[in-house]
Amino acid sequence: MARNHVTTTVNGDPVEFLCETGQTLLEALRDELRLTGTKEGCGTGDCGACSVIVDGRLLCSCLMLAVEAEGKAIATVEGMADGETLHPLQRKFIEHAALQCGICTPGILIAARSLLERNPDPTESEIRYWLAGNLCRCTGYHKIVDAVLDAAREMRGA
């Protein structure tokens, strides 16, 4: 079967890969580009572990085909830190112990970043609704919400 050739941008870097039509963006990120920070949870768009940002839009990479990435700009958790310097959200997740097993964490970091880009001063309720598509089976969410609130505060310079 002929494979599709895709040229795209991931975390600012131009990349190319080959994929089958049925392959998801999640599979291409993990298996072709070896960017394994993005996790597979359910594979049906219910858990948010595979969240990435494509052309500014938060989505589940398990629900997008890799061929659809042609010409798009993709942001994954690997692009959040600046070298050795963690993104404020990443630092606050550690400070608040907002993760336990860590499988949901990359998706939640990306989703929270997408929220703060739109709304730098969200309420607790706005954070909970925005993150409703990101399931965490360890933390009970409270520390996650605290970490996002604290990161937002720091990023606003408040």
Add this chain to the structure above:
Amino acid sequence: MRYEVPKTLEAAITLLAGAKGGARVLAGGTDLLIQLRAGRAEPELLVDVKAIAELRSIEAAAGGYRIGAAVTCMELIENAAFAEAWPGIVDGVKYIGSIQVKGRATMGGNLCNASPAADSVPSLIAAGARVCIAGAQGWREAPVEDFVRGPGKTSLAEGELVVTFLLPRRAPRSGDAYLRFTPRTEMDIAVVGAAVNLTLDDQGVCSSARVSLGAVAARALLVPAAAAALIGTRVDEAALLRLAGAASAACKPIDDKRGTKEYRIKVAGVMARRAAEIALQRAGGKD
């Protein structure tokens, strides 16, 4: 499986007509990719319609709106003018999955997936929306309530695709609303959904109304008897009681894990009544 991204509607129709082993239209993909993964869909060709301008635009047209079938839920929610004109449609669209799912999912896909519980469909029916369909045989329009035939079944012929939704001109003093009942507020599937769209005259009397119910029959229902309970009234207590009774009477629900028949019938009346109260407020009838 081949993948094509036609730039024009004509090219998409040609591709769909020429596919020998079955073709599927790919818009947001939030239902289709799950079917592909589970082996429930095995098309030879995927036609990605997101590069076709008509399917991707939100246009004010002839006093109403023309919404491309592949406009995403988030794009619709973020369109302030549309949300002002048709808040009840935006109510429904907001319920469709997570932020992630809404970033991809479309009203065209929600309609074509033909779930009886589809959250955007009752509001479209209540709004009097028409769906514009293109195929090798030409162009046709249909009221949204006639499009779905039953669970997973639509009136699309082989090779046809949904292009746009047409929303009528909005009369002054109009309001619409959609409510659904679910055990949790997000990431759930409607046990019952109810949409009400109404217009008041300058005396505050309801001059026209449309009521639609979701998840209480094999497809979303237009319920003229429920609308008749509102028309000619000030949408007062007596009218709301008659509306609730007519909504419950129209239900033909199933028993399933989300709710029993009896429960759905009762809750349909309650949801219709509450949706009517919100629609009335949005029409400026009550503070």
